[in-house]
Amino acid sequence: xxxxxTLIDSTILNHTFQIWMSVLFTLMMLSFxxxxxxxxxxxxxxxxxxxxxxGWVRSWEIVxxxxxxRPLKDAYLDFQPYDxxxxxxxxxxxxxxxxxxxxxxxxxxxxxxxxxxxxxxxxIPVQVQNLFVQGSNMxxxxxxxxxxxxxxxxxxxxxxxxxxxxYFFFSKPHKGLLGKTARVGILxxxxxFGASFGATVMGRIALFxxxxxxxxxxxxxxxxxxxxxxxxxxxxxxxxxxxxxxxxEQMH
Amino acid sequence: MFxxxxxxxxxxxxxxxxxxxxxxxxxxxxxxxxxxxxxxELLPMAEQTIKQCLDKKLRIxxxxxxxTGISLGENLLVNIKKEDKYKNxxxxxxxxxxxYLPIDVDMMLFSSYSDFKSTFGKEGKIFRGIKTMDDxxxxxxxxxxxxxxxYIVLQKRFGFxxxxxxxxxxxxxxxxxxxxxxxxxxxxxxxxxxxxxxxRVRHGADKIYNxxxxxxxxxxxxxxxxxxxxxxxxxxIYFYERKHKQKT
Numbered sequence: 001x002x003x004x005x006t007l008i009d010s011t012i013l014n015h016t017f018q019i020w021m022s023v024l025f026t027l028m029m030l031s032f033x034x035x036x037x038x039x040x041x042x043x044x045x046x047x048x049x050x051x052x053x054x055g056w057v058r059s060w061e062i063v064x065x066x067x068x069x070r071p072l073k074d075a076y077l078d079f080q081p082y083d084x085x086x087x088x089x090x091x092x093x094x095x096x097x098x099x100x101x102x103x104x105x106x107x108x109x110x111x112x113x114x115x116x117x118x119x120x121x122x123x124i125p126v127q128v129q130n131l132f133v134q135g136s137n138m139x140x141x142x143x144x145x146x147x148x149x150x151x152x153x154x155x156x157x158x159x160x161x162x163x164x165x166x167y168f169f170f171s172k173p174h175k176g177l178l179g180k181t182a183r184v185g186i187l188x189x190x191x192x193f194g195a196s197f198g199a200t201v202m203g204r205i206a207l208f209x210x211x212x213x214x215x216x217x218x219x220x221x222x223x224x225x226x227x228x229x230x231x232x233x234x235x236x237x238x239x240x241x242x243x244x245x246x247x248x249e250q251m252h
Numbered sequence: 253m254f255x256x257x258x259x260x261x262x263x264x265x266x267x268x269x270x271x272x273x274x275x276x277x278x279x280x281x282x283x284x285x286x287x288x289x290x291x292x293e294l295l296p297m298a299e300q301t302i303k304q305c306l307d308k309k310l311r312i313x314x315x316x317x318x319x320t321g322i323s324l325g326e327n328l329l330v331n332i333k334k335e336d337k338y339k340n341x342x343x344x345x346x347x348x349x350x351x352y353l354p355i356d357v358d359m360m361l362f363s364s365y366s367d368f369k370s371t372f373g374k375e376g377k378i379f380r381g382i383k384t385m386d387d388x389x390x391x392x393x394x395x396x397x398x399x400x401x402x403y404i405v406l407q408k409r410f411g412f413x414x415x416x417x418x419x420x421x422x423x424x425x426x427x428x429x430x431x432x433x434x435x436x437x438x439x440x441x442x443x444x445x446x447x448x449x450x451x452r453v454r455h456g457a458d459k460i461y462n463x464x465x466x467x468x469x470x471x472x473x474x475x476x477x478x479x480x481x482x483x484x485x486x487x488x489i490y491f492y493e494r495k496h497k498q499k500t
Contacts, residue, residue, distance in 0.1 A: 138432050206419075
């Protein structure tokens with residue numbers, strides 16, 4: 001056991017090893033920019049496997065053990081009347097496994113019905129309340145601070161919403177006043193999509209910058225691994241990659 | 253090479269001011285709703301929030317709604333402890349990792365006014381005087397999803413101060429809440445994180461440890477200029493070719 005611990009300490013938990021792994025997997029994922037290749041697939045599957053494995057183990061430690069196994073053990077040693085609720089929830093939760101059966105899948109519906117009812121009962125009042133709060137707070141500035149910006153905001157909100165809705169009104173042909181309103185509507189929608197798209201691109205680039213910083217901060221590892229990956233990709237595409245076999249359908 | 257001065261937005265300034273205006277010993281609840289996939293934007297925000305709270309001697313409760321975010325938070329605190337200024341901070345005294353709960357904690361805590369300590373099953377000096385969520389003065393939700401909205405809908409009912417740190421992708425969804433006053437402040441993407449760092453450095457924080465987002469911001473600005481140029485050139489070529497075809 002000690003040997004295994006030492007081995008783990010000197011490899012996986014070693015700082016240098018972690019940095020090299022971080023750079024290696026970043027470069028493996030970036031290799032997709034050239035072409036789909038086995039290194040990219042290896043990186044992708046490793047990420048998925050580690051995320052799922054890590055999530056599963058942590059969930060077991062943090063959720064299943066303290067909320068189910070330990071209380072069940074306690075109930076077994078010293079049973080109290082309120083422990084019945086624990087068993088009830090265990091049975092309710094276990095009905096989820098009936099989803100695997102085609103004929104008995106309906107059993108799990110009781111559990112879902114309970115969850116949906118609970119969430120709906122909780123969520124609907126607070127969401128409605130939120131809607132009113134948001135609406136009333138939005139109206140305040142017009143009366144309290146009648147500045148040009150606040151009043152013009154109102155025109156955008158009212159006419160923008162109205163014209164946007166008119167764009168999706170297909171019961172009449174988009175001609176005349178309706179056509180012009182719909183045109184304003186599509187402009188408003190485009191401005192909205194443009195803002196969202198711009199923010200999304202900014203977010204994605206920020207994520208890429210994070211990875212680029214890892215590569216730039218550890219340039220020795222980056223250069224060595226980039227050379228190794230490039231050599232591998234050259235050998236793979238030049239000599240190892242097999243031509244895809246065409247099936248009958250493609251032959252014809 | 254690309255060092256730049258930029259103005260601090262109102263929303264970021266508000267996030268900073270909320271913590272500055274709090275009193276020593278007040279409780280801050282940090283909702284750590286992100287994992288390593290979003291760390292480039294959100295980790296600097298979390299780091300600065302925690303450091304500012306530590307400087308003000310506030311009590312920090314860190315809750316993780318996603319299992320995969322826990323180790324990121326634990327590592328951050330380990331790294332913060334390496335700085336001389338914060339070497340004496342202790343888990344359970346100045347801050348505490350509340351861990352993960354299998355259901356939405358906001359539902360559990362707010363809807364039933366549950367006992368705060370026993371909900372998370374943790375112990376420590378830090379819990380002194382904290383009975384329910386009502387005793388929390390400020391919630392900072394750092395997230396890359398609509399998870400934060402759970403706090404917004406409850407904010408009016410319970411009256412706590414609420415700040416958010418969000419990715420640029422989800423940021424536009426939260427702007428209306430700023431306008432209505434349901435949010436007290438917001439950090440928007442990498443830019444928000446860099447602004448927050450700048451504010452902290454201006455008020456005496458050590459520049460060496462507090463410019464992670466700031467380092468990336470220059471690249472972000474440059475990449476936006478490049479993209480802007482590409483879009484411009486692409487459009488120019490498109491219209492030029494269309495005009496040329498029409499002539500021929």
